[in-house]
Amino acid sequence: MPKVSEVHTLIEHFFRYESGKMIAVLTGLFGSNNIVLAEDLVQDTLMEAMANWTYKGIPENPSAWLYTVAKNKALNSINREKYRNRYALETRYEWQKSEETTMPEIFSPDNISDDQLRMMFLCCHPAISPDSQIALILKTLCGFSISEIGRAFMTSKENINKRLVRTRKIIRTQNISFNLPHKKHIKQRLDAVLETIYLLFNEGYSASVGHKAIREGLCLEAIRLTELVLANKAVDNKGSVYALLSLMQLNVSRFGARIDDQGNLRTLEKQNRSLWDMYTMEKGFANLKKATQDALLTKYHLLAGISSYHCSAKSFEATDWMGILSLYDRLLILDSSPLVVLNRVIVLLQIGKTQDALAQLGKIEKENALVSHHLFYAVKSDLYAKMGKMTEAGKSLQKAIDLAPLLAEKKLLRDRLKKISEKK
Protein backbone atom coordinates (compact mmCIF):
# COMPACT_ATOMS: atom_id res chain seq x y z
CA MET A 1 0.00 0.00 0.00
CA PRO A 2 1.31 3.46 -0.82
CA LYS A 3 1.59 5.81 2.12
CA VAL A 4 -1.04 8.49 2.52
CA SER A 5 1.52 11.18 1.71
CA GLU A 6 2.02 9.50 -1.66
CA VAL A 7 -1.55 9.96 -2.82
CA HIS A 8 -1.38 11.70 -6.19
CA THR A 9 -3.96 13.56 -8.22
CA LEU A 10 -4.39 14.10 -11.94
CA ILE A 11 -4.74 17.30 -13.89
CA GLU A 12 -8.10 17.97 -15.52
CA HIS A 13 -8.66 16.07 -18.78
CA PHE A 14 -5.51 13.99 -18.09
CA PHE A 15 -6.96 10.85 -19.67
CA ARG A 16 -8.18 12.73 -22.73
CA TYR A 17 -4.89 14.51 -23.34
CA GLU A 18 -2.84 11.37 -22.78
CA SER A 19 -5.20 9.47 -25.04
CA GLY A 20 -4.50 12.00 -27.81
CA LYS A 21 -0.76 11.62 -27.35
CA MET A 22 -0.83 7.83 -27.26
CA ILE A 23 -3.14 7.45 -30.28
CA ALA A 24 -0.82 9.69 -32.29
CA VAL A 25 2.32 7.80 -31.27
CA LEU A 26 0.76 4.37 -31.82
CA THR A 27 -0.57 5.45 -35.20
CA GLY A 28 2.99 6.42 -36.01
CA LEU A 29 3.98 2.93 -35.00
CA PHE A 30 1.32 0.98 -36.85
CA GLY A 31 0.79 3.31 -39.80
CA SER A 32 -2.15 5.52 -40.71
CA ASN A 33 -4.11 2.54 -42.03
CA ASN A 34 -4.28 1.20 -38.47
CA ILE A 35 -5.75 4.17 -36.58
CA VAL A 36 -8.50 1.94 -35.19
CA LEU A 37 -5.96 -0.43 -33.70
CA ALA A 38 -4.19 2.50 -32.04
CA GLU A 39 -7.51 3.81 -30.72
CA ASP A 40 -8.47 0.40 -29.32
CA LEU A 41 -5.14 -0.16 -27.59
CA VAL A 42 -5.33 3.27 -25.97
CA GLN A 43 -8.87 2.68 -24.75
CA ASP A 44 -7.65 -0.63 -23.27
CA THR A 45 -4.76 1.16 -21.61
CA LEU A 46 -7.04 3.74 -20.02
CA MET A 47 -9.38 1.00 -18.76
CA GLU A 48 -6.46 -0.81 -17.23
CA ALA A 49 -5.30 2.38 -15.56
CA MET A 50 -8.75 2.93 -14.16
CA ALA A 51 -8.98 -0.61 -12.79
CA ASN A 52 -5.54 -0.44 -11.22
CA TRP A 53 -5.62 3.05 -9.83
CA THR A 54 -8.98 2.60 -8.12
CA TYR A 55 -7.34 -0.14 -6.03
CA LYS A 56 -3.75 1.06 -5.83
CA GLY A 57 -4.03 4.81 -6.01
CA ILE A 58 -2.69 7.06 -8.73
CA PRO A 59 1.01 6.33 -9.36
CA GLU A 60 3.72 8.93 -8.91
CA ASN A 61 4.25 9.30 -12.64
CA PRO A 62 0.89 8.46 -14.21
CA SER A 63 1.99 9.34 -17.77
CA ALA A 64 4.95 6.96 -17.62
CA TRP A 65 2.64 4.28 -16.24
CA LEU A 66 0.27 4.68 -19.21
CA TYR A 67 3.12 4.70 -21.74
CA THR A 68 4.59 1.46 -20.38
CA VAL A 69 1.24 -0.30 -20.53
CA ALA A 70 0.48 1.06 -23.99
CA LYS A 71 3.91 0.00 -25.22
CA ASN A 72 3.41 -3.53 -23.92
CA LYS A 73 0.00 -3.75 -25.53
CA ALA A 74 1.50 -2.54 -28.81
CA LEU A 75 4.25 -5.11 -28.57
CA ASN A 76 1.77 -7.90 -27.90
CA SER A 77 -0.24 -6.80 -30.87
CA ILE A 78 2.82 -6.74 -33.12
CA ASN A 79 3.81 -10.19 -31.99
CA ARG A 80 0.46 -11.56 -32.93
CA GLU A 81 1.11 -13.08 -36.31
CA LYS A 82 -2.20 -12.05 -37.81
CA TYR A 83 -1.33 -8.38 -37.62
CA ARG A 84 2.25 -8.61 -38.75
CA ASN A 85 1.58 -8.24 -42.46
CA ARG A 86 -0.42 -5.12 -41.98
CA TYR A 87 2.49 -3.00 -40.79
CA ALA A 88 4.38 -3.08 -44.06
CA LEU A 89 3.34 0.42 -45.09
CA GLU A 90 5.16 2.56 -42.58
CA THR A 91 8.89 2.16 -42.35
CA ARG A 92 9.91 4.76 -39.82
CA TYR A 93 10.68 2.13 -37.22
CA GLU A 94 13.51 -0.31 -37.65
CA TRP A 95 12.08 -3.02 -35.42
CA GLN A 96 9.42 -3.90 -37.94
CA LYS A 97 11.97 -5.67 -40.04
CA SER A 98 13.50 -7.68 -37.25
CA GLU A 99 12.10 -10.42 -35.11
CA GLU A 100 13.35 -8.70 -31.97
CA THR A 101 10.74 -7.91 -29.40
CA THR A 102 12.42 -4.75 -28.17
CA MET A 103 11.08 -1.37 -29.06
CA PRO A 104 12.64 2.08 -29.22
CA GLU A 105 11.47 4.77 -26.79
CA ILE A 106 8.40 5.76 -28.74
CA PHE A 107 6.94 8.00 -26.03
CA SER A 108 9.75 10.55 -25.89
CA PRO A 109 8.56 14.18 -25.66
CA ASP A 110 9.88 14.98 -29.15
CA ASN A 111 8.22 11.95 -30.64
CA ILE A 112 4.91 12.75 -28.95
CA SER A 113 5.01 16.30 -30.26
CA ASP A 114 5.96 15.21 -33.81
CA ASP A 115 3.37 12.46 -34.00
CA GLN A 116 0.62 14.77 -32.77
CA LEU A 117 1.54 17.20 -35.53
CA ARG A 118 1.60 14.34 -38.07
CA MET A 119 -1.82 13.32 -36.83
CA MET A 120 -3.07 16.86 -37.38
CA PHE A 121 -1.83 16.88 -40.95
CA LEU A 122 -3.37 13.46 -41.50
CA CYS A 123 -6.77 14.51 -40.11
CA CYS A 124 -6.75 17.69 -42.21
CA HIS A 125 -5.77 16.01 -45.45
CA PRO A 126 -7.55 17.62 -48.42
CA ALA A 127 -9.12 14.27 -49.37
CA ILE A 128 -11.22 14.44 -46.18
CA SER A 129 -14.26 16.70 -45.88
CA PRO A 130 -14.14 19.48 -43.23
CA ASP A 131 -16.84 17.89 -41.03
CA SER A 132 -15.01 14.57 -41.05
CA GLN A 133 -11.70 16.30 -40.38
CA ILE A 134 -13.11 17.79 -37.20
CA ALA A 135 -14.71 14.52 -36.11
CA LEU A 136 -11.44 12.65 -36.60
CA ILE A 137 -9.43 15.31 -34.76
CA LEU A 138 -11.80 15.17 -31.81
CA LYS A 139 -11.70 11.38 -31.74
CA THR A 140 -7.95 10.93 -32.09
CA LEU A 141 -6.14 14.05 -30.86
CA CYS A 142 -8.66 15.24 -28.30
CA GLY A 143 -9.74 11.87 -26.90
CA PHE A 144 -13.46 12.51 -27.30
CA SER A 145 -15.78 9.52 -27.39
CA ILE A 146 -18.20 9.05 -30.27
CA SER A 147 -21.13 10.08 -28.07
CA GLU A 148 -19.32 13.22 -26.96
CA ILE A 149 -18.65 14.22 -30.57
CA GLY A 150 -22.29 13.49 -31.35
CA ARG A 151 -23.42 15.79 -28.56
CA ALA A 152 -21.07 18.53 -29.73
CA PHE A 153 -22.53 18.40 -33.22
CA MET A 154 -26.10 17.75 -32.12
CA THR A 155 -26.25 14.50 -34.02
CA SER A 156 -26.45 10.83 -33.10
CA LYS A 157 -23.43 8.78 -32.22
CA GLU A 158 -24.37 6.42 -35.06
CA ASN A 159 -23.93 9.28 -37.52
CA ILE A 160 -20.56 10.21 -36.07
CA ASN A 161 -19.48 6.60 -36.14
CA LYS A 162 -20.43 6.27 -39.79
CA ARG A 163 -18.53 9.45 -40.55
CA LEU A 164 -15.42 8.15 -38.77
CA VAL A 165 -15.59 4.77 -40.49
CA ARG A 166 -15.82 6.49 -43.86
CA THR A 167 -12.91 8.77 -43.02
CA ARG A 168 -10.63 5.95 -41.92
CA LYS A 169 -11.53 4.14 -45.13
CA ILE A 170 -10.47 7.14 -47.22
CA ILE A 171 -7.14 7.16 -45.37
CA ARG A 172 -6.67 3.44 -46.06
CA THR A 173 -7.76 3.34 -49.66
CA GLN A 174 -5.88 6.50 -50.64
CA ASN A 175 -2.78 5.40 -48.75
CA ILE A 176 -2.50 8.73 -46.97
CA SER A 177 0.84 8.61 -45.21
CA PHE A 178 1.54 9.50 -41.60
CA ASN A 179 4.71 11.34 -42.59
CA LEU A 180 4.91 15.10 -42.53
CA PRO A 181 4.08 16.74 -45.86
CA HIS A 182 6.99 17.64 -48.08
CA LYS A 183 8.63 21.01 -47.29
CA LYS A 184 7.19 22.41 -50.51
CA HIS A 185 3.62 21.66 -49.40
CA ILE A 186 3.91 22.23 -45.69
CA LYS A 187 2.80 25.86 -45.81
CA GLN A 188 -0.33 25.01 -47.78
CA ARG A 189 -1.10 21.99 -45.60
CA LEU A 190 -0.57 24.07 -42.47
CA ASP A 191 -3.14 26.55 -43.76
CA ALA A 192 -5.60 23.66 -44.04
CA VAL A 193 -4.84 22.60 -40.46
CA LEU A 194 -5.41 26.14 -39.17
CA GLU A 195 -8.63 26.43 -41.17
CA THR A 196 -9.98 23.25 -39.58
CA ILE A 197 -8.95 24.36 -36.09
CA TYR A 198 -10.70 27.67 -36.73
CA LEU A 199 -13.83 25.80 -37.87
CA LEU A 200 -13.71 23.75 -34.68
CA PHE A 201 -13.40 26.94 -32.66
CA ASN A 202 -16.36 28.53 -34.40
CA GLU A 203 -18.40 25.40 -33.89
CA GLY A 204 -17.91 26.02 -30.19
CA TYR A 205 -18.05 29.79 -30.22
CA SER A 206 -21.21 30.49 -32.19
CA ALA A 207 -23.69 29.96 -29.42
CA SER A 208 -26.38 28.87 -31.85
CA VAL A 209 -27.08 25.40 -30.49
CA GLY A 210 -25.91 22.96 -27.92
CA HIS A 211 -24.79 22.71 -24.36
CA LYS A 212 -22.67 25.60 -23.10
CA ALA A 213 -19.98 23.53 -21.39
CA ILE A 214 -19.53 21.26 -24.40
CA ARG A 215 -19.20 24.19 -26.75
CA GLU A 216 -16.70 25.97 -24.54
CA GLY A 217 -14.80 22.70 -24.41
CA LEU A 218 -14.51 22.76 -28.21
CA CYS A 219 -13.06 26.27 -28.09
CA LEU A 220 -10.49 25.25 -25.50
CA GLU A 221 -9.54 22.21 -27.57
CA ALA A 222 -9.04 24.43 -30.63
CA ILE A 223 -6.71 26.60 -28.55
CA ARG A 224 -4.83 23.57 -27.24
CA LEU A 225 -4.35 22.16 -30.77
CA THR A 226 -2.99 25.51 -31.95
CA GLU A 227 -0.54 25.51 -29.06
CA LEU A 228 0.58 22.02 -30.12
CA VAL A 229 1.30 23.32 -33.62
CA LEU A 230 3.18 26.29 -32.17
CA ALA A 231 5.32 24.10 -29.95
CA ASN A 232 6.60 22.01 -32.85
CA LYS A 233 9.93 22.80 -34.47
CA ALA A 234 8.88 21.52 -37.90
CA VAL A 235 6.68 24.57 -38.38
CA ASP A 236 8.52 27.78 -39.25
CA ASN A 237 6.49 30.80 -40.41
CA LYS A 238 4.45 30.81 -37.26
CA GLY A 239 2.88 34.24 -37.82
CA SER A 240 -0.51 32.88 -38.90
CA VAL A 241 -0.46 30.34 -36.05
CA TYR A 242 0.13 33.09 -33.48
CA ALA A 243 -2.60 35.16 -35.12
CA LEU A 244 -5.13 32.33 -34.90
CA LEU A 245 -4.19 31.65 -31.29
CA SER A 246 -4.52 35.34 -30.44
CA LEU A 247 -7.90 35.56 -32.16
CA MET A 248 -9.24 32.61 -30.19
CA GLN A 249 -7.84 33.75 -26.85
CA LEU A 250 -9.19 37.28 -27.25
CA ASN A 251 -12.65 35.90 -28.03
CA VAL A 252 -12.64 33.25 -25.33
CA SER A 253 -11.58 35.82 -22.74
CA ARG A 254 -15.03 37.41 -23.05
CA PHE A 255 -16.92 34.13 -22.55
CA GLY A 256 -17.71 34.76 -18.91
CA ALA A 257 -19.63 37.94 -19.70
CA ARG A 258 -21.71 36.54 -22.56
CA ILE A 259 -24.36 35.02 -20.33
CA ASP A 260 -25.61 36.60 -17.11
CA ASP A 261 -26.70 34.88 -13.90
CA GLN A 262 -30.26 34.43 -15.19
CA GLY A 263 -29.00 32.68 -18.33
CA ASN A 264 -29.71 35.70 -20.54
CA LEU A 265 -27.43 36.42 -23.46
CA ARG A 266 -25.54 39.68 -23.21
CA THR A 267 -24.46 41.50 -26.33
CA LEU A 268 -21.10 43.22 -26.32
CA GLU A 269 -22.89 46.49 -25.58
CA LYS A 270 -24.51 45.14 -22.40
CA GLN A 271 -21.62 43.04 -21.10
CA ASN A 272 -20.10 43.68 -17.70
CA ARG A 273 -16.53 44.16 -18.82
CA SER A 274 -15.12 43.44 -15.38
CA LEU A 275 -16.11 39.81 -15.98
CA TRP A 276 -13.69 39.50 -18.87
CA ASP A 277 -10.85 37.09 -18.25
CA MET A 278 -7.84 39.42 -18.24
CA TYR A 279 -5.30 36.61 -17.97
CA THR A 280 -6.40 34.96 -21.22
CA MET A 281 -6.87 38.37 -22.84
CA GLU A 282 -3.29 39.36 -22.03
CA LYS A 283 -2.08 36.13 -23.62
CA GLY A 284 -4.13 37.02 -26.68
CA PHE A 285 -2.53 40.47 -26.90
CA ALA A 286 0.97 39.02 -26.46
CA ASN A 287 0.37 36.48 -29.23
CA LEU A 288 -0.99 39.16 -31.55
CA LYS A 289 2.31 40.97 -31.11
CA LYS A 290 4.21 37.82 -32.01
CA ALA A 291 1.90 37.27 -34.99
CA THR A 292 3.27 40.32 -36.73
CA GLN A 293 6.85 38.96 -36.76
CA ASP A 294 6.64 37.86 -40.38
CA ALA A 295 5.31 40.00 -43.19
CA LEU A 296 2.39 37.75 -44.01
CA LEU A 297 -1.05 39.11 -43.22
CA THR A 298 -3.84 36.53 -42.93
CA LYS A 299 -7.52 36.80 -42.10
CA TYR A 300 -6.62 35.60 -38.60
CA HIS A 301 -4.42 38.69 -38.15
CA LEU A 302 -7.29 40.95 -39.16
CA LEU A 303 -9.91 39.13 -37.08
CA ALA A 304 -7.59 39.14 -34.08
CA GLY A 305 -6.98 42.82 -34.65
CA ILE A 306 -10.73 43.51 -34.67
CA SER A 307 -11.13 41.50 -31.50
CA SER A 308 -8.28 43.39 -29.86
CA TYR A 309 -10.08 46.71 -30.50
CA HIS A 310 -13.10 45.36 -28.63
CA CYS A 311 -10.97 44.00 -25.82
CA SER A 312 -9.05 47.22 -25.28
CA ALA A 313 -12.16 49.42 -25.22
CA LYS A 314 -12.95 50.60 -21.69
CA SER A 315 -16.65 50.71 -22.57
CA PHE A 316 -18.84 49.98 -25.56
CA GLU A 317 -19.11 53.70 -26.23
CA ALA A 318 -15.33 54.06 -26.21
CA THR A 319 -14.87 51.43 -28.95
CA ASP A 320 -12.63 52.59 -31.80
CA TRP A 321 -15.12 51.85 -34.60
CA MET A 322 -13.03 53.63 -37.24
CA GLY A 323 -10.09 51.36 -36.45
CA ILE A 324 -12.35 48.32 -36.65
CA LEU A 325 -13.84 49.49 -39.95
CA SER A 326 -10.40 49.84 -41.52
CA LEU A 327 -9.60 46.24 -40.56
CA TYR A 328 -12.92 45.06 -42.02
CA ASP A 329 -12.07 46.93 -45.23
CA ARG A 330 -8.86 44.94 -45.48
CA LEU A 331 -10.58 41.70 -44.48
CA LEU A 332 -13.06 42.20 -47.29
CA ILE A 333 -10.17 41.97 -49.77
CA LEU A 334 -9.17 38.54 -48.40
CA ASP A 335 -12.64 37.24 -47.65
CA SER A 336 -15.71 38.80 -49.23
CA SER A 337 -18.16 36.26 -47.83
CA PRO A 338 -21.65 37.56 -46.93
CA LEU A 339 -21.04 37.13 -43.20
CA VAL A 340 -18.01 39.43 -43.34
CA VAL A 341 -20.05 42.01 -45.25
CA LEU A 342 -22.83 41.71 -42.69
CA ASN A 343 -20.46 42.24 -39.78
CA ARG A 344 -19.00 45.26 -41.53
CA VAL A 345 -22.51 46.67 -41.86
CA ILE A 346 -22.83 46.49 -38.05
CA VAL A 347 -19.73 48.68 -37.80
CA LEU A 348 -21.08 51.12 -40.40
CA LEU A 349 -24.24 51.51 -38.33
CA GLN A 350 -22.19 52.24 -35.23
CA ILE A 351 -20.49 55.18 -36.87
CA GLY A 352 -23.68 56.52 -38.39
CA LYS A 353 -22.98 55.64 -42.03
CA THR A 354 -26.57 54.59 -42.51
CA GLN A 355 -26.74 55.06 -46.29
CA ASP A 356 -23.55 53.07 -46.74
CA ALA A 357 -24.94 50.32 -44.53
CA LEU A 358 -28.16 50.25 -46.55
CA ALA A 359 -26.26 49.85 -49.82
CA GLN A 360 -24.03 47.10 -48.44
CA LEU A 361 -26.94 45.21 -46.96
CA GLY A 362 -28.70 45.39 -50.33
CA LYS A 363 -25.72 43.64 -51.90
CA ILE A 364 -26.03 40.55 -49.74
CA GLU A 365 -29.81 40.47 -49.39
CA LYS A 366 -30.24 37.52 -51.73
CA GLU A 367 -27.37 35.42 -50.43
CA ASN A 368 -28.49 31.92 -49.55
CA ALA A 369 -26.27 31.84 -46.50
CA LEU A 370 -28.13 34.81 -45.05
CA VAL A 371 -31.80 34.58 -46.01
CA SER A 372 -32.41 32.17 -43.16
CA HIS A 373 -29.90 33.72 -40.75
CA HIS A 374 -31.45 35.59 -37.82
CA LEU A 375 -28.46 37.93 -37.53
CA PHE A 376 -29.16 39.35 -40.98
CA TYR A 377 -32.68 40.40 -39.98
CA ALA A 378 -31.53 41.70 -36.62
CA VAL A 379 -29.01 43.97 -38.38
CA LYS A 380 -31.63 44.99 -40.93
CA SER A 381 -33.96 45.91 -38.10
CA ASP A 382 -31.25 48.07 -36.51
CA LEU A 383 -30.76 49.82 -39.82
CA TYR A 384 -34.48 50.58 -40.19
CA ALA A 385 -34.60 51.81 -36.61
CA LYS A 386 -31.71 54.22 -37.28
CA MET A 387 -33.64 55.49 -40.31
CA GLY A 388 -36.73 56.00 -38.16
CA LYS A 389 -38.72 53.34 -39.98
CA MET A 390 -40.07 51.66 -36.87
CA THR A 391 -42.71 49.50 -38.53
CA GLU A 392 -40.16 47.91 -40.86
CA ALA A 393 -37.72 47.57 -38.00
CA GLY A 394 -40.33 45.65 -36.03
CA LYS A 395 -41.13 43.37 -38.98
CA SER A 396 -37.48 42.46 -39.52
CA LEU A 397 -36.98 41.85 -35.84
CA GLN A 398 -39.97 39.51 -35.78
CA LYS A 399 -38.37 37.55 -38.61
CA ALA A 400 -35.09 37.41 -36.67
CA ILE A 401 -36.99 36.09 -33.63
CA ASP A 402 -38.62 33.38 -35.75
CA LEU A 403 -35.29 32.27 -37.17
CA ALA A 404 -33.13 32.45 -34.04
CA PRO A 405 -32.18 28.89 -33.08
CA LEU A 406 -31.56 29.49 -29.40
CA LEU A 407 -34.22 30.40 -26.83
CA ALA A 408 -31.87 32.88 -25.17
CA GLU A 409 -31.39 34.62 -28.52
CA LYS A 410 -35.14 34.76 -29.11
CA LYS A 411 -35.58 36.32 -25.68
CA LEU A 412 -32.90 38.94 -26.34
CA LEU A 413 -34.52 39.89 -29.64
CA ARG A 414 -38.02 39.97 -28.11
CA ASP A 415 -36.83 42.45 -25.49
CA ARG A 416 -35.52 44.61 -28.31
CA LEU A 417 -38.82 44.33 -30.16
CA LYS A 418 -40.64 45.51 -27.06
CA LYS A 419 -38.48 48.64 -26.96
CA ILE A 420 -39.12 49.36 -30.63
CA SER A 421 -42.86 49.00 -30.18
CA GLU A 422 -42.73 51.53 -27.38
CA LYS A 423 -41.02 54.05 -29.67
CA LYS A 424 -43.65 53.79 -32.39
Added chain:
Amino acid sequence: MKDYLLIIKTEGCIWTDLSAEQLQKHMENGSAYIGNLMQKGILKGANPIEKEGSRIIKKNQGTLKDGPFNESKEVVAGYFHISAKDTDAAVAIAKENPIFNDIPTQIEVHPLMPIGG
Protein backbone atom coordinates in the same frame (compact mmCIF):
# COMPACT_ATOMS: atom_id res chain seq x y z
CA MET B 1 -10.72 -4.60 15.28
CA LYS B 2 -11.35 -7.38 12.82
CA ASP B 3 -10.14 -8.00 9.29
CA TYR B 4 -12.58 -8.20 6.39
CA LEU B 5 -12.24 -9.19 2.76
CA LEU B 6 -14.43 -7.22 0.37
CA ILE B 7 -14.81 -8.92 -2.99
CA ILE B 8 -15.94 -6.60 -5.76
CA LYS B 9 -18.04 -8.19 -8.48
CA THR B 10 -19.03 -6.15 -11.49
CA GLU B 11 -20.99 -6.82 -14.64
CA GLY B 12 -18.99 -7.63 -17.76
CA CYS B 13 -17.66 -5.13 -20.25
CA ILE B 14 -19.48 -1.97 -19.32
CA TRP B 15 -16.31 0.09 -19.08
CA THR B 16 -15.57 -0.23 -22.78
CA ASP B 17 -18.40 2.17 -23.58
CA LEU B 18 -17.05 4.92 -21.39
CA SER B 19 -15.17 7.93 -22.67
CA ALA B 20 -11.71 8.92 -21.45
CA GLU B 21 -13.31 11.73 -19.46
CA GLN B 22 -15.78 9.36 -17.78
CA LEU B 23 -13.09 6.79 -17.06
CA GLN B 24 -11.01 9.49 -15.39
CA LYS B 25 -13.96 10.63 -13.29
CA HIS B 26 -14.70 7.10 -12.10
CA MET B 27 -11.05 6.51 -11.40
CA GLU B 28 -10.77 9.70 -9.38
CA ASN B 29 -13.84 8.80 -7.33
CA GLY B 30 -12.39 5.39 -6.61
CA SER B 31 -9.00 6.81 -5.82
CA ALA B 32 -10.50 9.33 -3.41
CA TYR B 33 -12.36 6.48 -1.71
CA ILE B 34 -9.25 4.39 -1.07
CA GLY B 35 -7.28 7.54 -0.19
CA ASN B 36 -9.79 8.17 2.57
CA LEU B 37 -9.59 4.55 3.78
CA MET B 38 -5.81 4.79 3.82
CA GLN B 39 -5.89 8.01 5.77
CA LYS B 40 -8.07 6.41 8.44
CA GLY B 41 -5.82 3.37 8.59
CA ILE B 42 -8.67 1.11 7.49
CA LEU B 43 -7.16 -0.25 4.28
CA LYS B 44 -4.66 -3.08 4.59
CA GLY B 45 -4.47 -4.12 0.98
CA ALA B 46 -6.28 -3.96 -2.34
CA ASN B 47 -5.79 -5.31 -5.81
CA PRO B 48 -7.69 -5.50 -9.06
CA ILE B 49 -8.07 -8.87 -10.81
CA GLU B 50 -6.68 -9.30 -14.31
CA LYS B 51 -9.19 -9.46 -17.10
CA GLU B 52 -7.78 -12.64 -18.52
CA GLY B 53 -6.17 -15.71 -17.00
CA SER B 54 -8.68 -16.58 -14.27
CA ARG B 55 -9.52 -20.27 -13.78
CA ILE B 56 -12.21 -22.01 -11.83
CA ILE B 57 -11.16 -25.47 -10.79
CA LYS B 58 -13.67 -28.08 -9.71
CA LYS B 59 -11.39 -30.95 -9.09
CA ASN B 60 -13.95 -33.44 -7.96
CA GLN B 61 -15.76 -33.10 -11.27
CA GLY B 62 -12.56 -33.02 -13.22
CA THR B 63 -13.51 -29.78 -14.97
CA LEU B 64 -11.46 -26.68 -15.46
CA LYS B 65 -12.94 -23.52 -16.79
CA ASP B 66 -11.23 -20.77 -18.69
CA GLY B 67 -11.58 -17.09 -17.90
CA PRO B 68 -12.59 -14.41 -18.56
CA PHE B 69 -16.04 -15.47 -17.52
CA ASN B 70 -17.98 -13.30 -19.89
CA GLU B 71 -20.72 -15.83 -20.18
CA SER B 72 -21.48 -15.44 -16.51
CA LYS B 73 -22.44 -11.81 -16.27
CA GLU B 74 -20.55 -11.19 -13.07
CA VAL B 75 -16.80 -10.78 -13.00
CA VAL B 76 -14.63 -10.57 -9.91
CA ALA B 77 -13.02 -7.20 -10.46
CA GLY B 78 -10.85 -6.95 -7.36
CA TYR B 79 -10.67 -7.09 -3.61
CA PHE B 80 -10.12 -4.84 -0.61
CA HIS B 81 -8.63 -6.03 2.65
CA ILE B 82 -9.82 -3.74 5.44
CA SER B 83 -10.05 -3.69 9.20
CA ALA B 84 -13.29 -2.70 10.88
CA LYS B 85 -14.96 -2.80 14.27
CA ASP B 86 -17.55 -5.36 13.24
CA THR B 87 -19.49 -6.64 10.25
CA ASP B 88 -21.87 -3.68 10.28
CA ALA B 89 -18.95 -1.27 10.12
CA ALA B 90 -17.36 -3.27 7.28
CA VAL B 91 -20.66 -3.26 5.37
CA ALA B 92 -20.94 0.48 5.85
CA ILE B 93 -17.46 0.94 4.40
CA ALA B 94 -18.30 -1.31 1.44
CA LYS B 95 -21.48 0.67 0.79
CA GLU B 96 -19.49 3.88 0.44
CA ASN B 97 -17.60 2.52 -2.56
CA PRO B 98 -18.36 4.96 -5.41
CA ILE B 99 -18.31 2.12 -7.93
CA PHE B 100 -22.01 1.60 -7.07
CA ASN B 101 -22.76 4.93 -8.77
CA ASP B 102 -20.96 3.89 -11.91
CA ILE B 103 -21.81 0.33 -12.87
CA PRO B 104 -23.91 -2.59 -11.59
CA THR B 105 -21.83 -3.96 -8.76
CA GLN B 106 -22.05 -6.46 -5.92
CA ILE B 107 -19.68 -6.40 -3.00
CA GLU B 108 -19.29 -9.46 -0.80
CA VAL B 109 -18.16 -8.78 2.76
CA HIS B 110 -16.31 -11.70 4.39
CA PRO B 111 -14.89 -11.65 7.91
CA LEU B 112 -11.38 -13.11 7.96
CA MET B 113 -10.70 -15.66 10.65
CA PRO B 114 -7.91 -14.51 12.96
CA ILE B 115 -5.07 -17.00 12.86
CA GLY B 116 -2.47 -17.79 15.53
CA GLY B 117 -1.53 -15.40 18.35
